[in-house]
Amino acid sequence: MRTTNILVDYLARVEGETAFSVKVRNKRVIEAHLNIFEPPRFFEAFLRGRSYHEAPDITARICGICPVAYQMSAVHALEQAFGVHVEGQLRALRRLIYCGEWIESHALHVYLLHAPDFLGYADAMRMARVHPDIVKRGLRIKKAGNALMAFLGGREIHPINVRVGGFYHVPAKKDFAPLLEQLSWGREAACETVRWVARLPFPEFTQEYEFVALRHPDEYPFNEGRLVSNQGLDIAVNEYEDHFLEEQVPYSHALHSRLKERGAYFVGPLARYNLNFERLSPLAQEVAREVGFGPVCRNPFQSIIVRSIEMVYAFDEALRLIEAYEPPEQPFVDLHPRAASGCACTEAPRGILYHRYQIDEQGLIREARIVPPTSQNQKTIEEDLRAYVEQHLDTPKAQLTWRCEQTIRNYDPCISCSTHFLQLHLEQQ
Amino acid sequence: MQRRAKKPTLAVWKFASCDGCQLSLLDCEEELLEIASSIDIAHFPEASRAEVKGPYDLSLVEGSITTSRDAEHIQQIRRASRSLVTIGACATAGGIQALRNFQQVETFISAVYATPQYIQTLSTSTAISAHVPVDFELRGCPINHRQLLEVISAYLQQRKPAISSQSVCMECKLRGTVCVMVAQGIPCLGPVTHAGCGALCPAYQRGCYGCYGPKETPNTTSLSARWKRLGTSERDLLQVYRTFNAYAEPFRQESEAHES
Numbered sequence: 217m218r219t220t221n222i223l224v225d226y227l228a229r230v231e232g233e234t235a236f237s238v239k240v241r242n243k244r245v246i247e248a249h250l251n252i253f254e255p256p257r258f259f260e261a262f263l264r265g266r267s268y269h270e271a272p273d274i275t276a277r278i279c280g281i282c283p284v285a286y287q288m289s290a291v292h293a294l295e296q297a298f299g300v301h302v303e304g305q306l307r308a309l310r311r312l313i314y315c316g317e318w319i320e321s322h323a324l325h326v327y328l329l330h331a332p333d334f335l336g337y338a339d340a341m342r343m344a345r346v347h348p349d350i351v352k353r354g355l356r357i358k359k360a361g362n363a364l365m366a367f368l369g370g371r372e373i374h375p376i377n378v379r380v381g382g383f384y385h386v387p388a389k390k391d392f393a394p395l396l397e398q399l400s401w402g403r404e405a406a407c408e409t410v411r412w413v414a415r416l417p418f419p420e421f422t423q424e425y426e427f428v429a430l431r432h433p434d435e436y437p438f439n440e441g442r443l444v445s446n447q448g449l450d451i452a453v454n455e456y457e458d459h460f461l462e463e464q465v466p467y468s469h470a471l472h473s474r475l476k477e478r479g480a481y482f483v484g485p486l487a488r489y490n491l492n493f494e495r496l497s498p499l500a501q502e503v504a505r506e507v508g509f510g511p512v513c514r515n516p517f518q519s520i521i522v523r524s525i526e527m528v529y530a531f532d533e534a535l536r537l538i539e540a541y542e543p544p545e546q547p548f549v550d551l552h553p554r555a556a557s558g559c560a561c562t563e564a565p566r567g568i569l570y571h572r573y574q575i576d577e578q579g580l581i582r583e584a585r586i587v588p589p590t591s592q593n594q595k596t597i598e599e600d601l602r603a604y605v606e607q608h609l610d611t612p613k614a615q616l617t618w619r620c621e622q623t624i625r626n627y628d629p630c631i632s633c634s635t636h637f638l639q640l641h642l643e644q645q
Numbered sequence: 646m647q648r649r650a651k652k653p654t655l656a657v658w659k660f661a662s663c664d665g666c667q668l669s670l671l672d673c674e675e676e677l678l679e680i681a682s683s684i685d686i687a688h689f690p691e692a693s694r695a696e697v698k699g700p701y702d703l704s705l706v707e708g709s710i711t712t713s714r715d716a717e718h719i720q721q722i723r724r725a726s727r728s729l730v731t732i733g734a735c736a737t738a739g740g741i742q743a744l745r746n747f748q749q750v751e752t753f754i755s756a757v758y759a760t761p762q763y764i765q766t767l768s769t770s771t772a773i774s775a776h777v778p779v780d781f782e783l784r785g786c787p788i789n790h791r792q793l794l795e796v797i798s799a800y801l802q803q804r805k806p807a808i809s810s811q812s813v814c815m816e817c818k819l820r821g822t823v824c825v826m827v828a829q830g831i832p833c834l835g836p837v838t839h840a841g842c843g844a845l846c847p848a849y850q851r852g853c854y855g856c857y858g859p860k861e862t863p864n865t866t867s868l869s870a871r872w873k874r875l876g877t878s879e880r881d882l883l884q885v886y887r888t889f890n891a892y893a894e895p896f897r898q899e900s901e902a903h904e905s
Contacts, residue, residue, distance in 0.1 A: 231668075255712050258745060259741075339693030339694065341677075341678065352675070359674040371845060372672065373668060373669065374787055384851040385851070
């Protein structure tokens with residue numbers, strides 16, 4: 217009997233602290249675990265008793281990479297509770313700030329976290345010694361996303377301008393002028409990015425995934441839509457908890473999420489793309505086709521291409537929204553807190569982010585539930601590790617270990633996000 | 646023959662946090678490559694799978710101490726670091742997760758210990774300075790990446806960082822923002838909050854909510870009296886000081902003054 221253990225005790229180039237282990241015995245993988253040891257921070261617990269209006273600022277602190285996602289899920293859930301629907305230009309500005317976050321987060325992952333794997337560098341700084349122009353382009357794209365977030369949000373990390381009902385302050389039409397050149401450059405640079413990443417060497421690896429994402433009748437999804445999958449799921453967001461379940465596993469600080477009916481599922485850019493290709497802008501679709509990429513992709517290593525296509529879309533959409541912008545009469549919609557509960561799901565850069573709040577008659581939060589994308593992908597990540605290792609048992613161990621790391625990084629996991637909902641589960645015991 | 650001096654080494658460490666402050670280092674977009682060319686980034690797992698063993702000339706520490714394992718780890722980091730700088734509200738004040746410190750008897754902590762075999766956590770979240778000596782504390786939730794660049798440059802040149810310890814009010818004046826509290830009656834924590842953000846919130850028609858923590862010698866009692874005249878309840882005043890820097894001493898004391 218021959219046993220091999222692949223063990224990495226601190227996975228690099230992901231946001232947060234995780235380890236993983238794969239145990240192989242007699243050419244069979246007997247265990248594949250993502251061991252998330254990031255300490256839990258108990259957000260749901262200390263949201264209790266806080267005023268509803270604090271939710272967007274407090275939940276933003278769950279993640280420094282995708283604070284807008286937390287703010288967007290929080291405000292939409294609370295507005296649903298209070299029976300308010302934010303429309304028109306305020307709705308457009310919310311899409312716009314989300315574009316900034318997708319660009320910033322995707323550029324970070326594509327250039328600084330993921331690309332070095334394909335080219336065999338330990339990091340982007342080392343990659344820059346050989347490919348300085350490519351890394352500089354990536355940093356400049358990232359900067360354009362940050363500029364958009366800072367313009368609308370005040371700053372790129374934990375923006376200060378988002379509130380339940382809208383914004384504290386909205387820009388005048390002319391205020392956008394300094395951004396336009398940067399965003400137009402970014403759109404072209406994102407197209408170049410797609411052409412570049414499409415030429416990277418990809419391992420042959422496809423699985424039968426169940427992709428889950430929002431789907432809106434005519435837009436690529438950010439804040440609205442039904443939850444759909446390629447295996448027949450088609451539900452309203454408020455039915456989320458009827459179909460998805462979370463469970464604790466002894467080796468991880470993050471709960472594992474699964475579909476009650478079918479188990480593991482896959483959220484994020486690849487899921488959005490497979491379920492919404494025809495809703496991408498004509499330019500984004502055209503660039504995809506140009507590099508020979510169709511509407512279906514089941515190779516998670518190629519998520520780097522999909523992230524790049526989504527960057528093209530985000531720049532394109534941002535420019536469209538800015539062109540159509542007229543300042544709204546009020547920066548926010550008036551609302552009246554009431555005892556109610558509300559939920560929302562939005563598309564964080566890494567996939568669907570679900571929030572539910574129960575509010576009392578004074579506007580205080582009685583209960584909060586948050587399900588971030590990374591906890592939803594954990595099972596699929598483990599299944600990928602298992603499948604990849606079983607298909608590549610003859611690969612030298614150091615190389616296989618690096619491939620396992622890459623298998624996890626395909627999902628751009630955000631560990632900081634994934635550990636923050638532990639409290640609710642514990643209280644149910 | 647003259648030998649090239651060895652480049653100074655930089656290490657970045659993470660404890661309980663959102664990752665945002667170390668992301669600020671990657672947000673130094675074009676400066677990032679310049680930093681990388683003048684210093685040796687020896688330990689920065691969020692950005693690199695390469696690792697150089699210590700000792701390190703400068704360690705940047707993000708996050709607060711919430712587990713016994715981390716309490717030991719920070720001791721090792723201190724021993725391996727010539728200078729140790731904490732970045733952000735978690736590392737300098739315990740962060741928002743320090744809200745647990747006020748609720749030790751409440752159910753959510755005891756519930757954690759109901760499954761000790763799964764979860765290892767301390768009942769408190771504490772600043773790095775509660776465990777080891779710290780050479781400099783950079784404030785903010787999140788930190789300002791311009792200030793981070795200044796701190797890194799200062800330590801590499803072995804000088805004191807030029808970081809203002811004034812209040813947010815001073816930054817409003819410098820920026821030319823009309824005072825939102827005086828002109829519009831919007832409650833604002835600016836007078837007691839440490840500068841560094843550039844006075845963002847008032848520029849967006851919003852009162853400061855204190856994410857940079859207390860300034861030196863803040864008069865929170867006086868500010869709270871002003872907030873009350875603007876109609877803020879005792880209950881809300883308690884919450885106002887209990888956010889991202891809740892366990893920084895002046896904010897902790899002021900929040901406790903409003904406990905009923």
